Amino acid sequence: MILSRLTAQVQRATVTEANLHYVGSLTLDEDLMRAGGLLPGEQVAVIDVTNGARLETYLISGVGGSGVVGINGAAAHFVHPGDLVTIIGYSLMDMDAARSFQPRVVHVDHRNRVVELSGDPAGVATGMAGELHGQDLAVAGRAKRRSMTPSPVAEG
Template sequence: MDLIMLKAKLHKARVTHTMPDYEGSCAISGDLLDLAGIHEYEQIQIYNLSNGERFTTYAMREKEGEGIISVNGAAALKAKVSDRLIICAYANFSSEEIEGFKPCTLYMSSDNSISHTANAVPEQAIS
């Protein structure tokens, strides 16, 4: 049996930009994508802690080390600059693959730097 499991999460990322006229997506600093194991164009779920909105889009790679979280296109109507988001990526796993599996979680500070991590990210990777 295949199961859909949480693969990666950016917890309490802060929106830095919104661009409603863009064709769509959520642009995320490349270093955050790499640490979380989220691929460019991968589907993501976004949960807005500031207003309760929940929506699906895809990840776009933005400049490294800038802490950018830009909600674009129609999704920009569901978030505003400074909103806090939970950004999640899910994946299909077989029953065998989930044994011992833990999702990668990046806990974000207010400036979108990483305050701490859980599970798959080695601590030296965020130094």
């Protein structure tokens, strides 16, 4: 069996530019691509944390150290400069490889500089863009679990 697995994730990057009149794609700082093990032309998913938009595109290498995260083409209607996005790469692998594979997770700050590398796609790093903290996730998780718990039925 072949599975599609998360292989790379750049968490909460800040969009620096949107170019509507461009052929398409996502321009990404080559340092971020290297840190995530991503390649030019690779298919990625882009999830806009700010507004919930999701799209698929391919990568173009941007100038290393520039912090560029540029949305190109029609996607610029949905993703805007200043938005926080998560960029995800997937790969196909067999079941044995999938069981032991660790993704490359790149945590960045508000200038799209790497602050931490990890293998935990749900992890939170100090200095990440967007003021997200592990405690916030724990509180949100408890609230969601409470909202999913059925209310007792009143007998009467």
